[in-house]
Amino acid sequence: xxxxxxxxxxxxxxxxxxxxxxxxxxxxxxxxxxxxxxxxxxxxxxxxxxxxxxxxxxxxxxxxxxxxxxxxxxxxxxxxxxxxxxxxxxxxxxxxxxxxxxxxxxxxxxxxxxxx
Amino acid sequence: xxxxxxxxxxxxxxxxxxxxxxxxxxxxxxxxxxxxxxxxxxxxxxxxxxxxxxxxxxxxxxxxxxxxxxxxxxxxxxxxxxxxxxxxxxxxxxxxxxxxxxxxxxxxxxxxxxxxxxxxxxxxxxxxxxxxxxxxxxxxxxxxxxxxxxxxxxxxxxxxxxxxxxxxxxxxxxxxxxxxxxxxxxxxxxxxxxxxxxxxxxxxxxxxxxxxxxxxxxxxxx
Numbered sequence: 001x002x003x004x005x006x007x008x009x010x011x012x013x014x015x016x017x018x019x020x021x022x023x024x025x026x027x028x029x030x031x032x033x034x035x036x037x038x039x040x041x042x043x044x045x046x047x048x049x050x051x052x053x054x055x056x057x058x059x060x061x062x063x064x065x066x067x068x069x070x071x072x073x074x075x076x077x078x079x080x081x082x083x084x085x086x087x088x089x090x091x092x093x094x095x096x097x098x099x100x101x102x103x104x105x106x107x108x109x110x111x112x113x114x115x116x
Numbered sequence: 117x118x119x120x121x122x123x124x125x126x127x128x129x130x131x132x133x134x135x136x137x138x139x140x141x142x143x144x145x146x147x148x149x150x151x152x153x154x155x156x157x158x159x160x161x162x163x164x165x166x167x168x169x170x171x172x173x174x175x176x177x178x179x180x181x182x183x184x185x186x187x188x189x190x191x192x193x194x195x196x197x198x199x200x201x202x203x204x205x206x207x208x209x210x211x212x213x214x215x216x217x218x219x220x221x222x223x224x225x226x227x228x229x230x231x232x233x234x235x236x237x238x239x240x241x242x243x244x245x246x247x248x249x250x251x252x253x254x255x256x257x258x259x260x261x262x263x264x265x266x267x268x269x270x271x272x273x274x275x276x277x278x279x280x281x282x283x284x285x286x287x288x289x290x291x292x293x294x295x296x297x298x299x300x301x302x303x304x305x306x307x308x309x310x311x312x313x314x315x316x317x318x319x320x321x322x323x324x325x326x327x328x329x330x331x332x333x334x335x336x337x338x
Contacts, residue, residue, distance in 0.1 A: 002211050002243045009129045021123050031129075036272045038242050084271045090304055099307045102275060106246075108129040116118040 003039055006108065007047040011057060013110055018056040023115035026057040030111040031064045034104065036084060060113075069105030073097050133247060136215035140222070140250030147227040150333040151235065153213075153251035155273065158239030160259040161283045163191045164316035166234055170198040172326045177231040177333055182221035184213045184238050191236060201225055212243035215250045232333050241266070245273040252336055259284040260291050264298035267305055274305045281325060285315040 010029070018026050033039060041064045052058050068081045073092035080093050084105070091098045128134070144151050156162050170179055180201035183192040192204040203224040205217055218235060225233065235251060237244045256277045258266055261284060267274045274280070280302060282295070295313070302309060310328060314321035 002246070005210075005214075006129060009132070013125065013127050013129065017123055017125050017127075021121075023121070023123070024118070027120055036275070037246065038272070084305075106272065110125040110127050110129060112122055112124050112126070114120050114122055116120050 003043045004047050004051075006039060007044055007051060010044075010048065010062075010110060011052055011055065014057050014060070014113060015055055017113065018115055021115060023056060025116050026060040027114040027116060028061045028063055029057070029113045031062060032067050032107060032109040032111050033064055034067050034106040034108070035069045036106045037108065065111070067104060067107060070103050071100035072103045074099040074101060079103060130247075133215050136219060137248035137250040140215055140219055141252065143222075144227075144250070144252065145336070148337040149227045149230050150232045150253075150336045151218075151222075151249075151251045152232070152253045152255050152329070153235045153237055153244075153249045154255050154257070155237045155241070155244045155277070156239060156257035156259075157241050157262060160239070160257040160262065161316050162236050162239065162257060163194060165257060165281065165283065165314070166195060166236060167198055168316045168319070168322050169234070169326055169329065170195065170200050172322060173232070173330065174199060176330060178229055180225045180230045180233045182213075182218060182225075182233060182235045184210075184217070184221075184236055201230065207238060211238055211240050212247050213237050213249055214247045218249045218251075231337055232329070241270040241273045245270070245276050253278045253332060255279040255281065257281045257283045258298070260287040260293045264294045264301070267298065267301035271305050274302050274309070277306070277309055279325075279328065280309050280311045282311065282313045283316060285313050285320055286318050 014026055014029055045062050048062055069084050070079055071082050072079045075097035076095040078092055078094040082090055154162055166181060173179060181195045182203050184205045184207050192202040195202040203221050205221050213235060235249055254277045256273060312321050312325045314325055
C-alpha cells in the first residue's frame with residue numbers, strides 16, 4: 001500500500017548514485033526486498049515509471065530479488081529458513097527448540113544498478 | 117553504443133527513516149519520556165483503548181497522544197477531553213506513520229511535562245508494521261470480530277509487536293473466534309509477545325494492560 005513512498009526513496013538513492021558516477025542513464029536497478037514485505041513488484045515498477053519521468057532513471061527496469069525469512073534458534077544458534085505463509089509449529093531443524101529470532105526477511109536494499 | 121557499467125549501491129531504502137527513529141529513541145531516553153506505537157485495523161478500538169488507558173493512568177503518568185487518524189480532528193478532541201495533551205498529525209492519505217512524522221508530533225508536545233506518549237497509528241495492519249516510528253515499544257490490537265486468522269494474514273505486524281491486546285472480549289460468546297488457536301498462531305510468529313485479553317467496554321483486562329504499561333514506563337524513565 002505504501003509502494004509510492006518506498007519508490008520515492010528508491011528513486012532518490014538511484015539518482016544520487018547515478019550523478020556521483022557521472023552516468024547518463026540508468027538501465028536497471030537490482031533490489032533486495034525481504035519476503036515479509038507486502039509490496040507488490042508490479043506496483044513498484046508502475047509507480048517508478050511514473051515518478052522517474054525526466055530523471056536519469058527514466059525507463060529503468062527494476063529487478064526485485066526476494067530474500068527469504070531466516071530465523072536463528074535462541075538455543076543452539078542454528079540459522080534456518082522459514083516459509084511464513086505456511087508456518088505451523090516452526091521449530092529449529094537442528095535441536096527442535098521453538099524459540100527463535102528473526103535475522104533477515106524484512107530488508108529493503110538497493111544492491112546495484114546498471115548505467116550507461 | 118555506450119558501454120553498460122555496474123555500480124554497487126548497497127543502500128538500505130529505509131536507512132533515513134531508521135536513522136530518524138534511532139535519534140528519536142536517544143532523545144526520549146534523555147527526556148525521560150516513554151513512547152508507544154499503537155497499531156490496529158480500523159474499528160479495532162484504538163481510540164477507546166487510549167481513552168480507557170488515560171482514565172486509569174491519569175493520576176500516575178502524565179500522558180500525551182499523537183493522533184494520526186486520516187485528516188480528522190475527532191480522535192484528538194476525544195483525547196483532549198480526557199485531559200491529556202493531544203496533537204493531531206495531518207497524514208493526508210498516508211497509510212502509516214513514519215519516524216519524521218512522529219518527530220513533528222513530539223516537537224508539538226512539551227516532553228518535560230510528559231512521562232508517556234502514545235502514537236495512535238493509521239488503522240491498517242500492513243504498512244505501519246514496516247516503518248520504525250522511534251517508539252520504545254510496539255503495541256497492537258486485534259479485536260474478536262476480526263477473526264482468529266489475522267496472524268496468518270498479517271505475519272509481519274504480529275512479529276514486530278511487543279504487546280498484543282485482544283479487544284472486544286465481551287463479543288466472544290457471540291463469535292466462533294478460537295482464542296487458543298489465535299494464541300498459538302501469534303506465539304509461533306513471535307514468542308516474546310505479551311498477550312492481554314481486554315474489553316474497553318466492560319473494562320475486563322484493562323488493569324493488567326495498564327500495569328504492564330506502568331512497569332515498562334517506570335523502568336524506562338527511571
